[in-house]
Amino acid sequence: MLGNSSDPAVEWPLVGFSQQNREYKGLLVLDMLRRQFLRKTSLSSGALLLDYGGLLSSPSSLTSRDDKTAGGTLEGTVGFLNEGSVEMNALFGEELDGRLYTDLDSISEGENLTPESRFYVRTRASKLLPDPKNWTVSVRGLVNLRRSMGIGELRAKSRSMGAHLMECAGNTRAAHFGMISAGTWGGVPMKEVLGGAKLTNSGVRVLVQGFDRYAGTSVTSTPGASWIFDPEDLESSGAFLATELNGAPLSADHGAPVRLVVPGWHGCACIKWVDGISIVRDSAEATSQMLEYAARTHQTGMPRLAKEFVPARIQHAAMPVRVERWRAEGKISYRVVGLLWGGKEAVKTLGIRCNPEEDYKPVEKLPTPQPEPWTVWSHWWTPSERGVYTIRLAILDPALKPKRLESGYYARSVEITEI
Ligand SMILES: Nc1nc2c(c(=O)[nH]1)N[C@H]1C(S)=C(S)[C@@H](COP(=O)(O)O)O[C@H]1N2
Ligand SMILES: [Mo]
Numbered sequence: 001m002l003g004n005s006s007d008p009a010v011e012w013p014l015v016g017f018s019q020q021n022r023e024y025k026g027l028l029v030l031d032m033l034r035r036q037f038l039r040k041t042s043l044s045s046g047a048l049l050l051d052y053g054g055l056l057s058s059p060s061s062l063t064s065r066d067d068k069t070a071g072g073t074l075e076g077t078v079g080f081l082n083e084g085s086v087e088m089n090a091l092f093g094e095e096l097d098g099r100l101y102t103d104l105d106s107i108s109e110g111e112n113l114t115p116e117s118r119f120y121v122r123t124r125a126s127k128l129l130p131d132p133k134n135w136t137v138s139v140r141g142l143v144n145l146r147r148s149m150g151i152g153e154l155r156a157k158s159r160s161m162g163a164h165l166m167e168c169a170g171n172t173r174a175a176h177f178g179m180i181s182a183g184t185w186g187g188v189p190m191k192e193v194l195g196g197a198k199l200t201n202s203g204v205r206v207l208v209q210g211f212d213r214y215a216g217t218s219v220t221s222t223p224g225a226s227w228i229f230d231p232e233d234l235e236s237s238g239a240f241l242a243t244e245l246n247g248a249p250l251s252a253d254h255g256a257p258v259r260l261v262v263p264g265w266h267g268c269a270c271i272k273w274v275d276g277i278s279i280v281r282d283s284a285e286a287t288s289q290m291l292e293y294a295a296r297t298h299q300t301g302m303p304r305l306a307k308e309f310v311p312a313r314i315q316h317a318a319m320p321v322r323v324e325r326w327r328a329e330g331k332i333s334y335r336v337v338g339l340l341w342g343g344k345e346a347v348k349t350l351g352i353r354c355n356p357e358e359d360y361k362p363v364e365k366l367p368t369p370q371p372e373p374w375t376v377w378s379h380w381w382t383p384s385e386r387g388v389y390t391i392r393l394a395i396l397d398p399a400l401k402p403k404r405l406e407s408g409y410y411a412r413s414v415e416i417t418e419i
Pocket of ligand 1: 119120121122123166167168169210211212224225253254255266267268269270271272273
């Protein structure tokens with residue numbers, strides 16, 4: 001069974017990281033303070049009050065202070081219910097069962113990158129990984145295109161490929177949906193790696209394979225990561241082989257010395273430790289990695305051939321990442337902060353509802369234009385009674401029908417005990 005539950009080791013962490021100055025000290029401090037605060041208090045009344053507004057007053061800080069936040073005090077956050085108790089922002093496990101889940105709960109407006117150390121990991125580097133010094137990526141197959149690029153050449157040709165997010169198609173509630181992260185990448189466009197060969201409309205496909213032999217046996221995953229692409233999709237997505245993440249060489253767990261990044265596609269297509277590219281027949285069979293991820297990338301059934309796969313693009317999606325409890329003039333109100341990502345088109349209206357009996361209302365604060373690679377939104381909410389609420393987002397633009405979002409996949413519940 002390939003449902004999301006088969007991948008308990010979901011993925012994870014984001015923290016204040018301003019793209020302009022590559023600093024995230026303010027955020028980390030805030031994060032630490034907040035954590036200490038949450039640990040020391042049960043968030044009950046009489047608890048020490050932490051004034052986020054004051055802490056966040058520097059211009060580079062995350063939370064923009066609108067009228068309510070300026071006059072009020074942030075008392076704490078309300079945790080999401082039924083999401084499992086996995087460790088966040090920390091590497092654990094080994095090889096195919098190794099993970100790091102990005103903690104999204106401290107993300108704030110204007111924050112658009114995940115520090116490398118908190119960028120989610122789904123599969124850690126193999127203990128058998130060969131020495132990167134002698135790494136080569138060979139290109140071979142049907143067309144007359146035998147070439148190979150050494151890691152030295154790839155590094156020398158690497159340049160900025162922009163900011164892109166990555167999300168595991170198996171991103172799950174059990175890991176607080178922490179298998180999503182965003183970073184700036186450096187690398188070499190696939191087009192160049194393929195020697196500029198004209199592959200589109202030539203009846204071939206491109207198989208990208210990574211090193212996938214492990215010392216141990218996995219309990220969660222099938223080894224053998226490779227994906228077969230329509231050359232057209234590689235070109236239109238701007239796919240590249242990456243050697244750098246956030247301005248530093250890739251770490252082993254993120255695919256060093258070189259990995260594929262397919263902007264806008266799910267992580268399962270972004271093969272790590274790339275060691276071979278093959279030009280294969282149009283009728284090539286889907287790889288085991290493609291089959292493992294078929295359901296999670298919205299395929300119809302389990303297609304036998306690679307060409308029967310629809311592109312594993314990330315559709316529009318949105319979720320709450322934090323529910324803050326504020327007090328202003330003795331009154332309590334809540335602020336829901338969340339992410340919007342995926343899809344190509346800008347979203348005109350993002351709808352939110354905190355209760356299945358209600359209609360969706362437009363999210364109050366949705367930045368326009370929506371920044372790349374993801375957007376942080378916020379919405380004030382005053383529940384009328386105590387109880388459990390399920391917060392769900394919807395894209396209200398009629399032309400957009402993202403399957404996963406509409407299925408309720410990213411809905412998250414909280415219990416409100418104070419009103
Ligand atoms: N060689 C190899 N590449 C791989 C995988 C793998 O198991 N082996 N996992 C894929 C999956 S399912 C995801 S979500 C992304 C995760 O990349 P990250 O760990 O750098 O976040 O890598 C992809 N690339
Ligand atoms: Mo994944």
